[in-house]
Amino acid sequence: MKKLRKGIIPLLFLLPALVLLGxxxxxxxVESVRMSFMEWDGFKELRFxxxxxxxxxxxxxxxxxxxxxxxxxxxxxxxxxxxLIWLAIFLPLIxxxxxxxxxxxxxxxxxxxxxxxIFIGMVVPMIVCGVVIRFMYDETAGIINAFFRLIxxxxxAKTWTAYPDTALLALILGSVWVWTGFSMIIYAAGLDLVxxxxxxxxxxxxxxxxxxxxxxxxxxxxxxxxxxxxxxLIAALRIFDMVYVTTYGGPGSASMVLGLLIYIKTFVSxxxxxxxxxxxxxxxxxxxxxxxxFLIRQVKE
Amino acid sequence: xxxxxxxAYIIAWLxxxxxxxxxxxxxxxxxxxxxxxxxxxWRLDKLSITLKSYLEALDHPTSPMSKAVFNSVIISIPTxxxxxxxxxxxxxxxxxxKFGFKNLLLFVIIFILAVPVTSxxxxxxxxxxxxxxxxxxxxxxxxxxxxxxxxxxxxxxxxFLSIPKNFVESGRIDGASDFAIYGLIILPIAKxxxxxxxxxxxxxxxxSFLFPLILLHNSDLWTVTQCxxxxxxxxxxxxxxxxxxxxxxxxxxxxIFIFLQKYYLKGIMVGAIKG
Numbered sequence: 001m002k003k004l005r006k007g008i009i010p011l012l013f014l015l016p017a018l019v020l021l022g023x024x025x026x027x028x029x030v031e032s033v034r035m036s037f038m039e040w041d042g043f044k045e046l047r048f049x050x051x052x053x054x055x056x057x058x059x060x061x062x063x064x065x066x067x068x069x070x071x072x073x074x075x076x077x078x079x080x081x082x083x084l085i086w087l088a089i090f091l092p093l094i095x096x097x098x099x100x101x102x103x104x105x106x107x108x109x110x111x112x113x114x115x116x117x118i119f120i121g122m123v124v125p126m127i128v129c130g131v132v133i134r135f136m137y138d139e140t141a142g143i144i145n146a147f148f149r150l151i152x153x154x155x156x157a158k159t160w161t162a163y164p165d166t167a168l169l170a171l172i173l174g175s176v177w178v179w180t181g182f183s184m185i186i187y188a189a190g191l192d193l194v195x196x197x198x199x200x201x202x203x204x205x206x207x208x209x210x211x212x213x214x215x216x217x218x219x220x221x222x223x224x225x226x227x228x229x230x231x232x233l234i235a236a237l238r239i240f241d242m243v244y245v246t247t248y249g250g251p252g253s254a255s256m257v258l259g260l261l262i263y264i265k266t267f268v269s270x271x272x273x274x275x276x277x278x279x280x281x282x283x284x285x286x287x288x289x290x291x292x293x294f295l296i297r298q299v300k301e
Numbered sequence: 302x303x304x305x306x307x308x309a310y311i312i313a314w315l316x317x318x319x320x321x322x323x324x325x326x327x328x329x330x331x332x333x334x335x336x337x338x339x340x341x342x343w344r345l346d347k348l349s350i351t352l353k354s355y356l357e358a359l360d361h362p363t364s365p366m367s368k369a370v371f372n373s374v375i376i377s378i379p380t381x382x383x384x385x386x387x388x389x390x391x392x393x394x395x396x397x398x399k400f401g402f403k404n405l406l407l408f409v410i411i412f413i414l415a416v417p418v419t420s421x422x423x424x425x426x427x428x429x430x431x432x433x434x435x436x437x438x439x440x441x442x443x444x445x446x447x448x449x450x451x452x453x454x455x456x457x458x459x460x461f462l463s464i465p466k467n468f469v470e471s472g473r474i475d476g477a478s479d480f481a482i483y484g485l486i487i488l489p490i491a492k493x494x495x496x497x498x499x500x501x502x503x504x505x506x507x508x509s510f511l512f513p514l515i516l517l518h519n520s521d522l523w524t525v526t527q528c529x530x531x532x533x534x535x536x537x538x539x540x541x542x543x544x545x546x547x548x549x550x551x552x553x554x555x556x557i558f559i560f561l562q563k564y565y566l567k568g569i570m571v572g573a574i575k576g
Contacts, residue, residue: 014395020387028421123551125550127526177323238419266426
């Protein structure tokens with residue numbers, strides 16, 4: 001009897017979290033996968049159709065349109081390729097900028113104020129960041145075009161988010177502006193753990209600052225880098241608010257991303273295309289599963 | 302410690318100013334009339350300061366920010382309380398007991414942490430519809446809290462593991478029940494962790510947009526983030542009005558960050574270093 005009671009106690013502690021996670025997180029995840037193998041008539045489920053929805057999304061231009069990128073014409077290339085481009089630019093930039101800024105700010109007076117300035121984008125709603133990004137790129141009211149005019153490149157001035165050839169890139173750079181604060185804070189925390197003596201010793205040995213950076217700083221901060229890449233990957237695949245409020249995926253799907261495409265196929269398309277929406281969802285869930293395996297390794301270390 | 306060169310100061314401050322400049326623009330636009338902002342908030346040849354945009358945003362005809370602030374507050378507070386309670390209880394079990402499905406549970410928690418919420422919106426919408434929780438604050442609170450749990454549980458678990466075991470043992474010897482040890486011994490020690498989770502959870506709930514967007518269709522219930530795209534509109538953007546609305550939407554998270562920065566950053570960093 002006592003043993004039974006002992007077994008029940010951890011369950012009691014876990015109960016509220018288990019009920020919530022089971023019903024409102026795990027259930028919809030499983031349901032998303034199941035729904036992706038069904039044929040739909042608007043909101044009505046008809047029958048099991050195997051991988052038909054997956055074939056359908058790869059044939060649909062708003063998800064996957066490699067022709068555009070192969071011809072080097074401007075976007076849309078489809079949400080999948082846009083999200084991949086997003087990752088390819090976003091991840092290296094936030095890592096490099098975060099690392100550079102954290103090293104640069106290490107001993108600077110007033111560094112906490114500067115860090116807060118860079119971090120603010122991570123604190124306020126992403127929807128507000130979207131508004132700010134759209135505002136920066138505005139043709140007449142935006143500061144970026146004012147800068148171009150100042151340096152004599154006035155004929156480049158335009159609303160960057162309003163044209164298919166620049167909308168996606170403009171938003172990606174906007175997201176870099178927001179997320180650099182995150183990577184900088186992580187790297188700065190990592191740097192605080194490195195003892196000052198290590199650097200002094202390297203300096204006495206006559207190592208150049210460049211060599212110290214590559215041989216000491218970068219290897220020591222490797223766990224931070226791995227963490228930033230994993231979290232950055234999750235964040236980039238989650239992007240929704242920012243695109244929703246700036247371009248709504250436009251113009252003409254030129255800045256469409258996976259998250260927004262799922263939303264549009266579910267709630268905006270008439271009739272609703274739940275087969276495609278859940279097939280894309282399942283694709284994202286698969287990436288999340290792979291990511292979480294890496295994340296677990298990181299936790300164990 | 303080596304003193305940085307003067308040029309390093311200049312570059313560091315320049316970067317800081319470049320990064321904050323867009324937000325300064327937002328603030329400047331919110332206190333100047335649209336006719337001036339449209340040609341650049343940085344231009345000072347004609348300068349008038351007005352709170353007109355704030356009053357308009359607070360009293361907006363289709364999405365009044367005054368109501369939205371109220372809605373966001375009464376959604377974020379219960380969500381925060383729910384997450385802190387459920388997550389600290391679960392983390393206590395994960396940190397202090399051995400049980401069969403512990404590794405599986407940890408895997409599920411980390412998996413949910415990595416799931417982009419956009420990928421569950423179709424089934425979640427139907428599920429909430431069947432439960433009659435669409436257009437209810439309770440529905441949004443439950444969903445927001447659920448998706449805040451994984452990170453909070455991991456954070457609490459790491460913190461509880463760092464508490465010396467003899468605190469728990471001494472409680473056991475005194476004959477305290479498991480829940481008494483959790484509530485009377487562990488929680489008081491974990492005060493800073495509780496604040497960290499509460500601060501981050503409040504801000505994250507306040508900032509969330511996708512869940513309110515799909516769950517609250519009745520404009521009387523809209524949160525601050527939901528109002529921003531509506532106030533922005535599609536074709537003609539009144540930058541003064543949008544900026545004022547955005548400032549109202551961000552003021553709570555900003556104040557919390559300024560005053561509780563230590564707890565906020567600790568939450569993010571401990572999560573980072575220990576996963």
